Every structure is written in structure tokens, then in C-alpha cells.
Amino acid sequence: MSRTRSCKICKSPTATIICKCCQSKTMTVCDTCGVPVPTIRRDGKPYKRARCSPCTTRSLAHTRRIGVKCRVCDNRKDETKQKYQVCPECQQITSICPMCNNVMPKYKKQGRLRLYCSNSCSIKSSPITSETMDKIQVARKETYDKKGRRSSDNKLARQSKPYFEWRKAVYKRDDYTCQYCNKRGGELHPHHIKPFATHKSLRFEISNGVTLCATCHRKRHNHIFIGRPRKPKPIPGIVQLSLPTFEE
Numbered sequence: 062m063s064r065t066r067s068c069k070i071c072k073s074p075t076a077t078i079i080c081k082c083c084q085s086k087t088m089t090v091c092d093t094c095g096v097p098v099p100t101i102r103r104d105g106k107p108y109k110r111a112r113c114s115p116c117t118t119r120s121l122a123h124t125r126r127i128g129v130k131c132r133v134c135d136n137r138k139d140e141t142k143q144k145y146q147v148c149p150e151c152q153q154i155t156s157i158c159p160m161c162n163n164v165m166p167k168y169k170k171q172g173r174l175r176l177y178c179s180n181s182c183s184i185k186s187s188p189i190t191s192e193t194m195d196k197i198q199v200a201r202k203e204t205y206d207k208k209g210r211r212s213s214d215n216k217l218a219r220q221s222k223p224y225f226e227w228r229k230a231v232y233k234r235d236d237y238t239c240q241y242c243n244k245r246g247g248e249l250h251p252h253h254i255k256p257f258a259t260h261k262s263l264r265f266e267i268s269n270g271v272t273l274c275a276t277c278h279r280k281r282h283n284h285i286f287i288g289r290p291r292k293p294k295p296i297p298g299i300v301q302l303s304l305p306t307f308e309e
Contacts, residue, residue: 077103091116132172146172160185194222215258223265227251231270241277248275 068075070083079101087100093116101107110117130137131148147168156167158178165178177183198217218224228251238245252273255263263269273281 078105079103133168146170158182189222191222218264219257227265227267227270230267232272234267235272238272239274239277240271241273241281244274249273250275250278252278252281 066075066078067073068078068080068083071080073080073082075081084099084101084103088097089100089111090096091098091113092111094113096113098111098113099108100111131151132146133151133154134148136148147170151168152166154167155164156175157163158165160177160182163178166175169175177186198221201217201220231251232249236245237249239249250273252271253260253264254269254271257264260269
């Protein structure tokens with residue numbers, strides 16, 4: 062059963078947004094062959110170009126046959142793919158990254174200039190300052206207030222730059238090793254010996270932090286949900302030891 066609705070122009074009942082009568086009133090001439098073509102689609106959106114269907118098919122076939130025009134050298138070659146805007150010869154042009162002095166392609170696939178070789182070099186070129194972090198914090202709090210939710214000071218503090226610096230310092234002091242199971246690397250969490258919510262003056266004290274792996278951190282906070290718990294794989298011949306406790 063077809064859905065009935067009213068035409069946007071004449072308000073007559075029709076199955077589409079624009080009826081055939083109103084579409085026929087907006088006719089124009091094809092810029093290639095001179096055949097009358099409509100300017101508005103049946104869904105109400107305008108056509109990008111005044112061109113009939115056969116001429117559009119011929120132009121697409123001609124583009125596939127002669128290739129895409131390169132944005133660097135303005136040459137058409139069959140080897141250039143549709144999603145690439147740079148020919149294979151121009152893709153081999155190299156330049157030097159201003160941050161790490163490594164060799165990199167000079168142009169991207171869309172034909173734009175490549176400024177840096179990687180995302181890490183791009184971040185190093187424009188580091189985030191403390192003023193920018195303060196602006197981000199203010200914008201986050203305004204977003205919470207606009208959505209009608211109470212902005213949590215604890216959540217905003219965990220997204221601040223001092224928290225990231227404190228976490229990095231704790232990891233470096235403990236040599237990226239869990240202080241419970243002595244496992245180095247992997248998924249690490251910074252744990253506050255004195256709780257983060259109740260001891261605000263000790264939030265960014267390095268002596269109040271300790272490095273834990275994800276599994277030991279979940280066992281330490283067994284009353285809350287931290288991430289998705291993984292099923293432990295039993296290892297034959299190894300006895301599981303009890304975890305030591307930190308003073309509160």
C-alpha cells in the first residue's frame with residue numbers, strides 16, 4: 062500500500078513530496094542535447110546540473126575512460142582511480158617533515174599539501190597550553206548545564222591537564238609496573254591511596270598515587286564497576302596470591 066501525502070506546492074494528494082504536475086512546470090533544457098529536463102526531483106531536492114539521464118551516463122563513462130584529472134599536474138590518466146585526485150607520478154613526489162625531518166609524500170590523496178608526516182608531529186607543532194585547557198573545561202561545564210545535567214566537579218577534574226600530568230608522573234615513578242602483581246606494561250590505571258572524591262587537597266600529589274593494572278584496580282574497587290571485567294585464564298602450576306592492602 063503506497064503512502065499518501067500532500068504536495069508541497071499545490072497541496073494535492075500524491076505519493077511523493079512533489080507531484081508530477083508541479084514537476085513539469087519547472088522544466089528547463091539540457092545543456093548538452095537540448096531535451097527538456099526538470100529542475101526539481103520528486104523528493105523536493107533540486108538537480109545539481111541541467112542534464113538529462115543519457116548525457117549524464119555518457120559523461121560518467123567518458124570520465125572513466127579518459128581518467129580523473131590530477132589536481133597537481135592537471136593531466137588525465139587512466140591509472141588514476143576515482144577516489145584519488147592525484148596521479149601516480151605526483152604521489153611519488155616527496156618532501157621533508159618540519160618536525161622530525163623524515164621523508165614523506167608531499168600531497169595527500171585529495172590533492173592537498175601534506176604539512177606533517179603523522180598525527181603525532183601535528184600535535185607537537187601546536188601543543189595544548191594551560192589557557193586552552195581552561196577554555197575546554199569551561200566549554201564542557203557549559204555543555205553539561207545546557208543539557209540539563211549537573212556538572213560533576215570530579216569528572217571535570219579527571220579531564221584536566223594537572224590530572225594527566227599527575228598520572229604520567231605516577232607511571233614514570235613506578236616504571237609502568239603494577240605494584241600489586243609486578244606486571245609491567247599493558248592496561249594501567251592510576252590509583253589514589255586516599256580517595257579522590259574526599260581528599261581534594263591530595264588529588265594531584267604524586268605520593269598519593271600508585272600504578273595498578275586493570276585487573277588489580279577492579280579488585281581494589283570491588284564495590285564499583287570499572288570497565289568490563291575479563292574472565293581470568295587459569296595458569297597451571299601457579300598459585301594465586303592474596304593482594305596486599307593500602308592504608309586508607
